[in-house]
Amino acid sequence: MQYLFISDAHGDIKILKKIFKAFNVRSTQIFYNGDSELAANDPVFLNVLTVKGNMDFDSQYAKKNIYVGTEVTIFQTHGHLYDVNWTLAELIKTAKKNNAQIVTFGHTHQLGVEKIEDLLIINPGSISQPRGTYAKYGGTFALLTVTPESYIVEYFDRDLTLLNELTTKFSR
Ligand SMILES: [Mn+2]
Numbered sequence: 496m497q498y499l500f501i502s503d504a505h506g507d508i509k510i511l512k513k514i515f516k517a518f519n520v521r522s523t524q525i526f527y528n529g530d531s532e533l534a535a536n537d538p539v540f541l542n543v544l545t546v547k548g549n550m551d552f553d554s555q556y557a558k559k560n561i562y563v564g565t566e567v568t569i570f571q572t573h574g575h576l577y578d579v580n581w582t583l584a585e586l587i588k589t590a591k592k593n594n595a596q597i598v599t600f601g602h603t604h605q606l607g608v609e610k611i612e613d614l615l616i617i618n619p620g621s622i623s624q625p626r627g628t629y630a631k632y633g634g635t636f637a638l639l640t641v642t643p644e645s646y647i648v649e650y651f652d653r654d655l656t657l658l659n660e661l662t663t664k665f666s667r
Pocket residue numbers: 503530548550602604
């Protein structure tokens with residue numbers, strides 16, 4: 496099973512359509528981490544787990560999702576409600592409280608992945624307005640592969656090209 500994470504398209508529905516078309520298959524669960532600026536019931540989000548970003552004004556969005564799968568429990572939120580621009584402490588605490596092994600968010604527009612104790616933390620970056628060190632890639636999303644022993648996190652750019660240098664592997 497694979498898990499795709501994407502965030503912060505800010506109105507760029509074309510790129511969402513392109514990526515979802517490529518990855519919206521039974522073996523992949525897609526998480527969209529907020530700030531699409533689209534309606535919560537937009538057809539582009541069929542089979543996609545979404546949350547509300549600070550730039551989403553549709554009250555039908557969830558503030559967070561706790562995905563309980565057969566392999567992993569994933570805590571998903573945009574991040575602004577946990578002050579992620581300053582610290583991940585509150586987000587980590589909340590994810591652990593919800594028995595998640597993985598937490599995913601956006602908001603910072605900066606990709607990042609790390610494992611702290613038993614918690615894997617994934618920010619896919621912004622697909623349309625990247626900031627910081629990895630802005631040179633022009634927008635990114637992340638794909639997680641879970642095996643019995645490991646987590647493999649890969650990043651792709653807007654052309655669906657794998658960014659080899661960003662691949663990380665963690666033991667579970
Ligand atoms: Mn944003």
